[in-house]
Amino acid sequence: MKEVIIMICSTVGALFILSTSVAMLRQPDVYLRISVTAKASTLGVGMILLAAAIYFEAFPVVSRILAIILFIFLTVTIAGHMLAKAAYITNIPVWKGTKIDELAGKYDPETHVLYSESPDKNPAKLDKKPDGKLE
Amino acid sequence: MSFENYFYWVIVPMLAVSVILVFVRFLKGPSMADRVIALDMLFLVSICIIAIFSMLFDQSTFLDIAMLFALIAFFSTTVYAYYIERKNKR
Numbered sequence: 277m278k279e280v281i282i283m284i285c286s287t288v289g290a291l292f293i294l295s296t297s298v299a300m301l302r303q304p305d306v307y308l309r310i311s312v313t314a315k316a317s318t319l320g321v322g323m324i325l326l327a328a329a330i331y332f333e334a335f336p337v338v339s340r341i342l343a344i345i346l347f348i349f350l351t352v353t354i355a356g357h358m359l360a361k362a363a364y365i366t367n368i369p370v371w372k373g374t375k376i377d378e379l380a381g382k383y384d385p386e387t388h389v390l391y392s393e394s395p396d397k398n399p400a401k402l403d404k405k406p407d408g409k410l411e
Numbered sequence: 412m413s414f415e416n417y418f419y420w421v422i423v424p425m426l427a428v429s430v431i432l433v434f435v436r437f438l439k440g441p442s443m444a445d446r447v448i449a450l451d452m453l454f455l456v457s458i459c460i461i462a463i464f465s466m467l468f469d470q471s472t473f474l475d476i477a478m479l480f481a482l483i484a485f486f487s488t489t490v491y492a493y494y495i496e497r498k499n500k501r
Contacts, residue, residue, distance in 0.1 A: 279414045286418070286463065290425040293459055297429035300436045300452060306444045309436075313448055317455045328462045328474065337471045344478050348455070351481070355451060355488035362496040363444040 282327045289323030292316050305371035306363050314356035321348055418467055426463065430456050447491040454484035 296316040303309045322345050329341040370377060433456065437449035458477045465473035 282414070282466070283417055286422050289459065290422045290429075293456055294425050294429045297432040297452065297456070300433050300449065306442060306448070309445065310448050313452050313455075317452060321455055321458055324459045324462050325477075328466055331466045332471050334471070337474065340471075340474055340478065344458075344474065344481055347478070347481050347485075348458075351485035352451070352455070355485055355492070356448075358489055358492040359444055359447060359451075359495075362492040363442070365496055366442075366444075366498070368442050368444060 278330065282331050285323050285327035285330065289320045289327065292320030292323065296320060305374075306368050307360055308371065310356045310360050310363075314353050318349055318352050321345070415467060418463060422463055423460075426456060426460050430460075443491075443495055447488060447495070450491075451484055451488045454480055454487075458484075 293316075296312055299312040299316070300309055303312060325341050325345050329338045332338065332341075364379065430453065433449050433452045437446055437453065440446045440449060458480050461473050461477045461480065465471060465477075
């Protein structure tokens, strides 16, 4: 019974990792790739580590595995956010099919200042159109 | 099918194929952020492989290395993001 649960958990986790890595090849954009990595791979790693926790069953090992899962859930999202912000600042082009880009027009590319709360005070003449397309 | 045979013939090949696919993105990636996120993904897949092999060899000590890899993945991605952001600022 325990082995069946371990097999199911590790299979689900490996399927999630495989689908994430296929999506890394097929997504058209940096931001979509970052989003896919932050969502699916945390669940894949979590399921496989949960299988390891069910296998070992000892208290120090299970607490260590829970610490790894918590650390990954906290840090992958933060790292993805920082990387997406850096990619946006360095003008990596957004995919053509992107419907909405809320940062366009509220950001000064020279001085790296955000005007997202008060867009009226924006002194810089921005060359980005408000519908989100980069030129 | 026994437990170890299932891992050797199903789980480990799936993870190996995913490593190859992510590494193709790491080589192809048009921008530097693509390569950095592919490196982050490689670290996550390697954490999975370490967990699988800790079950296969019945050694729970390998999970310490998995924790170390999670730390290295976070710090490398953060520092690369900081570097990409600061590179054009001069």
